[in-house]
Amino acid sequence: MKYILLLSLLVILIPLAAIDFDFYGYYENQTSLTLQNESQFQSYNKLRLDFDKDISSAFTINSDLVFQTYHGLRTINLLDYIPSQSVSDYSQQVGISIDDLASSFSDSYNDEYFLDNAFLSIYKKHFNLRVGKQQIALGSGYAWNPTDIYNQKNIFDPTYEKRGVNALKLEVPLSLNGMISGLISLGENWEESTKSIMIKQYLQGYDLQLSYSRLIKKQMDYYTFQENKEKTDMAGLSYSGTLLGLGFWGEGAYFIPEKTDEYLQAVTGTDYTFDNGIYVMGEYYHNGGGEKEASDYSFNDWMDLYTDGTNLARNYLYLGDSYSLTDLADWSNYIIINLDDNSISYNPWIDFSLSDNVVLDVYAIFAIGDKEAEFTQFEDSLAARIKVYF
């Protein structure tokens, strides 16, 4: 443990002390405006500073610091984003008035600075080892990655960078395009740590990956205000390739909890680029742990959505297209359909390249559906995000 601490300190301090680090990063500002009820602004400024150093051909250190300030509406009441009937039912069941509940379910955006990634990589002929806070990307899905138990994904912005996960990753090549890897993200003890083993291989035009993970699934019960922990195993499969000229990918995760029911989460998708440059894609997601109807959404389900990003229903469809408006601007449309409660989210998105290192994204989120449904809880909004790399 001492060595890990020492290593972590080195990883953090060396970038700050040395002057010959490769230094780069970006500044990002995002401002959004809600279009319903009272128009409200939310904004943030983010500065990311990256420090990389190749110690030798076999050792590298990568790290980045993030400074983020929030402006405009900084405190939200999560109950405002849950159907009033569900809140009312919940209030009665726990015997607390809605007004009193509001203080317990407010969420604030506080200015923050943190070490997002800081890791040491060791590259040897027969293995690669990465230790520290690092990005982990698992699975071939676009909007959902059921096999990625290490990250939450925002379906409204699925390609946005993920936060670093403190982990140790060992990769051992099996062939030129095959690998076995082990991953552990430390918890308080071995039992609480999340462990995965993965085998991936490129085979006849397909990237294939098999994985097996053991994790402690934590779920807050908002009726008892107790956190339930359950040891869970997950068997995963992921693939991507081409079939009949179409891009084709899929991902499945079969969860085997120790006490509760087993369930499957799976994604399958396809995409195509037409000769005129129009790109289209579609992805279907089956969430075996989700509910079949909006009336089955519990208060806990809603809170899981806002805290863990776990979708409420069983079946979803994600459709997208993209087209170059000019050499420097792309227009994309994304439609997310909850096939069980029939709510729809439509997200038009335009990105402009303003210069070599400046990108402006302008996008909107519009929802259609019943007032008790999933996507109608998100207010219609417009947002602009500018990112300046240096």
Next chain:
Amino acid sequence: MKKLILFLLTLLVGSLFAADLTVGEIIKKVDANERVESSYSTGKQIIETTTGDTRTLEMETYSKDMNDKQLMVYTSPGRVKGDKILLLDDGNEIWYFTPKTDRVRHLASHARKRKVQGSDFSYDDLSAGDLAKENDCKLLGKDNIDGRECYKIELIPLPNGTHYSKMIVWADTERFVTLRIDYYEDGDLTKRLKMTNVEFIDDRWVAKKMVMTNLLDGGQTVMQIDTIEFGKKLDDSLFTTNSLKRH
């Protein structure tokens, strides 16, 4: 004087022999000049838009096994720094890696016709595939490009070839370096690639500047080689998906 006569005779005899070359032999000679055992180069990709804006990307390119394996690593600007494109099997298999998400994506075959980093080059254009194996070739005759005599060859891609419906290639009759390619989609001429700044480097002719013009919208992208080294020893492991995540 003797030397001059000998030189002129050599040229004359050479051109007489060249005139007899079949299209297969010409393609073979072009491939012999342009497909190399291994190479490492640095260069720039300058995208010139129809509105006059430019975007400049810098990159390193590695190739091995007669261009069967290629790796492009973007080094600048910060927006794309560290992004990598791995092309295997003459560009039939493509992977894209970006360090921003630490994700390696296998691109489907249809993605080969997509623009690379918004440039006028598609992934298909980047992969210097085996011309004879991937196309039905026909010699159309001779033509003149920028004062150089060229063979004019029609290439009709086979099912394992590019997404274009037809390509016309102009190859220098003496240096066997490609000087121009016209790309057709559904019978229409859509793009034109012109090669200039031809230099003799390490026993082969190299066009250090390539300009791809999109004839539909008028945009163009310049691909410029700043440095190039042939015969560099490159390990096979460099051209694997496993190595893409290496910083």
